[in-house]
Amino acid sequence: MTNLKVHGSAPLDLEGDLASLRGDxxxxxxxxxxxxxxxxxxxxxxxxxxxxxxPTSARLLDAMSDYGD
Known part of the structure; x- marks a missing residue:
């Protein structure tokens, strides 16, 4: 679940570009x-x-060829 509370006057831009991310x-x-x-x-x-x-993680790793074979 994402907390979308914004503190301050910055607009909420969920589809922002790199410049917006750098500003954030x-x-x-x-x-x-x-x-x-x-x-x-x-x-x-x-x-x-x-x-x-x-055990569930061990089974998962065992099923992965990089780890279990």
Whole structure:
């Protein structure tokens, strides 16, 4: 479901072109900030327990030739 609420006076253009999309992104850029630096700490191997895949996803991947054959 798409939230079509618009905050501000910008017209809602669902069939916009690239210029319209770039303008939307430029207006939203001020609302999204990234941290100056991202520090990743090493993880102890004892904390890594593997990957759990639900049975339905495993069957889906098994049916795909890139993964299952």
């Amino acid at each position: 992104c430029a207006r939203m850029a001020a609302h999204w900030s990234a941290p100056a630096t991202v520090t990743s700490l090493p993880v102890s191997p004892s904390r890594i327990h593997g990957v759990t895949v639900p």
